[in-house]
Amino acid sequence: MRSGLLAAGLALATAAAIGAASTPDAAAAEPPAPAAPPAADPAAAGPALTPPARLPWGAVPQTRRGTGTTRPAYAPKGRAPSAAGATLAPPAAAAAAADPIHYMYGIGSQTVAVQKAYANFTVAKPTVAQADFHSLAELAMLSADGQQIVEVGWTVDRDVNSGDVNPHLFVFHWKDGAGTCYNGCGFVPYGGTATAGMALPVGSSKQFGVVHDGGAWWIAYDTTWVGYFPDSLWEGRFTVTGKVKFYGEVAAATAQPCTQMGNGLAADDANAARIGSASYPDSTEPVKLVVRTQGGVYSAVALSDRTFRYGGPGAC
Template sequence: MRQRPLRRHVLAALAAAGLLLGIVPTAAADAPSGRSGAAAPARVSVPPGSVVVGRGRVASASASAAAAADGTVCNFGACYDYVAGRQYADASGAAVKLKIVRPELDPADLSSHSLHELAVESADGSQIVEVGWTADRGLNGDATPHLFVYHWVDGQPTCYNGCGFVSTSSTVRPAMTLPVGTQRTFQINHVGTQWRLALNGKVFGYFPDSLWGGRFSRLGLVQAFGEVASTTAPTCSDMGNGQFGKSASASLISGFKLLNSTTPVAFSMLATTPRLYSAANITSTSFRLGGPGSGRCAAA
């Protein structure tokens, strides 16, 4: 029987809770360590889509190295780790290239997932549109990477691949598998009265403005990140392909751009637990990311 998928992301409410997460230094800390319409179960009690360091502090790509403490966040039976690039901006949308990989997931934790995604949000993080790929056995029934979409309204979760999403393509559809080893451009852009989602330049659907009562039509915050969710911490599930960000073969997020914006592009970076999952080769538009978590998973 499929497990219900964990639902995600840790953002500004972490600051309000006084939780302090690890900041990614420019010389990243890479020390090795010993279904469509699926509903969201109990989750970390904060909105998704963003990752904010405690009290709102973030580290820029050009910042000097900073000490990093373990920042895995566990609550309500789920634990989350992130490596994220983020930027506050005024724009109609954003686009980024995500490497498609097949992470190793803990065989004993059928609720775990590992993903890469692009999220556009209101400046306060309460209204969110997401697109990306996820390896999630509870959601998709297997551990291969699948396309997903998601959205939040007033800080409240909805569901994967449905809940108002309108598909417009017969060839690109949420929940479809994506080819491992390739890189794809994911885009979210507001046009007319729709948040339109595209894969490699092909629009495949949209979330209508009516889902937000017409209150969300420009982004104030955009993030591109890797995420690992598990029921215990630390977990042996990979972020990306299990290689730390310093590896030339690590997973890659690149080609970040803002759409219809005068804001200069410049990622700020953070990682919750750099000894498990890290970033390196950071520029204003790209970074390598990943890690093996607590190490290679034992056979179930």
Template sequence: MGNFSDNHQVWSLYGESCPEESIPIGRTKEQDILRAGSISKFGRKLNQIKMDSNTIEHEHSIGYVTGNYKGAKADINVWVPNVEIEGEFSLAQIWILSDPFGDDRNTIEAAKSRVSFTILNYFSQSCVVFPQLYGDNRPRLFIYWTADGYKNTGCYNLLCPGFVQTNKNVVIGGTITPTSTYNGGQFEITLLIWKDQDNGNWWFGYGTEIVGYWPSSLFTQFNDNAHAIQFGGEIVNSKSKGSHTSTQMGSGHFAEENYGKAAYFKYLQVVKSDNSFHPLSEDPKYIANKPNCYNIKGGSSKDWGKYFFYGGPGRNENCP
């Protein structure tokens, strides 16, 4: 198993870095705007994600905990899931939420995706494959925030004022490499978010790099704590061919296939009132709203702490 907690993005493999007091920013091209349909839509989530079992277009397999938290951390297994059409995506991410089910929640997201994280006041970080946003099917590091449940505020990465990047080595929106293979090498990234007790800002870390922060002034419901943490995968099912999408989640294989075949999150941690990371002491609650398409299976071990396998192929004989 490999771990590239240090910055293993494609551009860094060639020794690229920015001068002091500058940051790397992905170039926005004309075709990026055209894919979004308009400048006002570029970088915004086109559909809300509601973390309940009645979601139609967004399908997810997640583990979650509720309580009073000031951050979260996890090691995320990196794959390259197939995304059927532009406009769909597949992501693995951590959500920090003010309210897991409210309509105006604050949210922070961070993720690895082949597309695309969520709070009413919320933010997230993740790994995503998202052809409509990036114009390709490569897994990328992304972040997202909203202060009103995706209605009017928030954006991906650095595409609007909000997140303040302080790191010159990490490209937000940059391609992640290497990636895992079925019955082959397994690779991970580490994502973390935590609240600065002195000023209320929410910081984002990628591996050993501290990347930047979301200012406390962005949010209306994060004055003290987040009230839910969610870990897991999400896809968009557009039913473009009149049936369920074949967009994959994770490795494209179900959780029961386990290590080397199914994607996983491991060493799930949260930040408590002492401002330190703590391994989860309780088992998360698990939700897979389309278990015949994508599922999830949790566990616990000395080496991995709380963990889960998740994912699936999408359309199949049991998921028409």
């Protein structure tokens, strides 16, 4: 299955290289690195934007703009799980493969209109089975209809991270229900000490956040800005959420995967991975996450309206 998806990814990458598609389908596995850098994304062109003076959790950023760059990567990415928990349709390239990709979740979500959100995430190193694709944790900011999405989090993904099985920072976005790519496809790096794609410290608890400000969705991590997705990517149609979701996700080759979610411990274990202190700094509406699972393999337990544990060892 993975070889079939890799072939699909290579075809998509070739099309992008000749200008046939500006945002390759994120369902295909990452193609080999191109011989020459791809052309600049028109959506990212123009003068660099100025970030907010403070990170979403109120701290003053410790670093200023630099010259950092990111490497776009193309690999499977599940949709932010639906509020009803319905089965998700696999991405286009996966649907064309002999076997679908199975997406499973431990989720805390809320229907709320905000422009800022953040939470503390356990950064873990789950084991991803050789046949499977990734295990990740993220914050997703969605439009009311769920068609426009900005995501930030950490992922263990051999395809995205060049064979590395450590957790790496990632960003991703969706436009009109279509996925794009990891760490690129219009994303503009800020160039501070945190860059999309960098390895993260296992076992730590880090803050991940998103803020809409000054014509862009800004991505924050720990003590600095990572970069931004300009409003031009959505023609200015996505500037406030209708939903916010925090979750762990596994993309697997079967409905009974051996891949771990979170740190591999089930949510009823006090040492399981957690997403905590979820906040909407610009809203008077209190955080009240609805915590649930999807896929039947992993678990999630609410500890408060703002904090939950999630994860598990998989089905093996």
